[in-house]
Amino acid sequence: MARDLRICFVGDSFTAGTGDPTGAGWVGPVLAALRADGVAVTGYPLGVRRETSLDIARRWYPEVRARLRDGTDHRVVLSFGANDVSAPTGRPRVPQERTLDVLAAVLDEAHAAGWPAFVTGPPPAPGDGAQTGRALALSAAMAEVAAARGVPFTDLAAPLATDPSWAEAVRAGDGIHPDVRGYRLLAGLLLPPLRAWLG
């Protein structure tokens, strides 16, 4: 039976492609590139705006379960943390240690369900040094949680924090989300490790 790959992309507004008028975000170009590679892939975009890891923890399992019944190769891409490290009232919405607990629990559940996982963290917030600092620290810690489970992790905060194109794309967007150029940057960072993970 031919490989019939199904991937759920679970995340927040960056996964939903908020601010990209084409709606493709980074998930769209990644799926298009995989199809151009000759991979028959079904992608289920499950990004929801404003969600923290705690919100995602509540809904991810039933949503993924409903989508990964057919096919022969079922996988999950997890992308969160941007809202956890945001601090609309002066304090991060979710403390780092709580985000890490959630990540560990979700990865253990995915493993138990037989779904290989891939994790990526929050992008930096241009113009907000404190939030970018929290995104960098959280990403480094998420990488450790993932590595301890043999799960690949891609850090978006570290490469983009010093990339003027990212800052420019966010300025051209709504100030939080980038325009389409920023989503292409995210896709460019994620595609090589996703290809390696898919084998």
Added chain:
Amino acid sequence: MARDLRICFVGDSFTAGTGDPTGAGWVGPVLAALRADGVAVTGYPLGVRRETSLDIARRWYPEVRARLRDGTDHRVVLSFGANDVSAPTGRPRVPQERTLDVLAAVLDEAHAAGWPAFVTGPPPAPGDGAQTGRALALSAAMAEVAAARGVPFTDLAAPLATDPSWAEAVRAGDGIHPDVRGYRLLAGLLLPPLRAWLG
């Protein structure tokens, strides 16, 4: 406060854009057209392959509830029936009266939740006259269920059953789903009534 429109697109593989290598399906072009109209719209694509109305009935509410918390204008587009009228073992997967019961129940729940709804039915199945006949009959009956609740319904089966471009697009696709041209046909049929519904 500016209108902040959020629409969940609940459906099956046709809503998921299966067979369109760009991944856009009909939801992508519809959202792009609305944004080009100047509407700030967040679209949540919730199509799942192989699902009948019974599968959709089980998951639609929690999935939509999780997505329609923010924003000022929350709506739901429902699109199902193609798998109900398919008959892989000789008998339709869901009898028509059961599909209609589900549609009525979902519309009543959406109304109670305060989410205006828009409904569309199954496309025809070129090369399978019996299934196309069931799609036509189901669509006519779904239209009545929707009309009784003041909900707009768009029939895809009737206009496409006699359209050679649809048959050609399905032949060029996987035999069930169309290629990208067929998804453009669906978007072309759905965009005018969706625009009218959105006001």
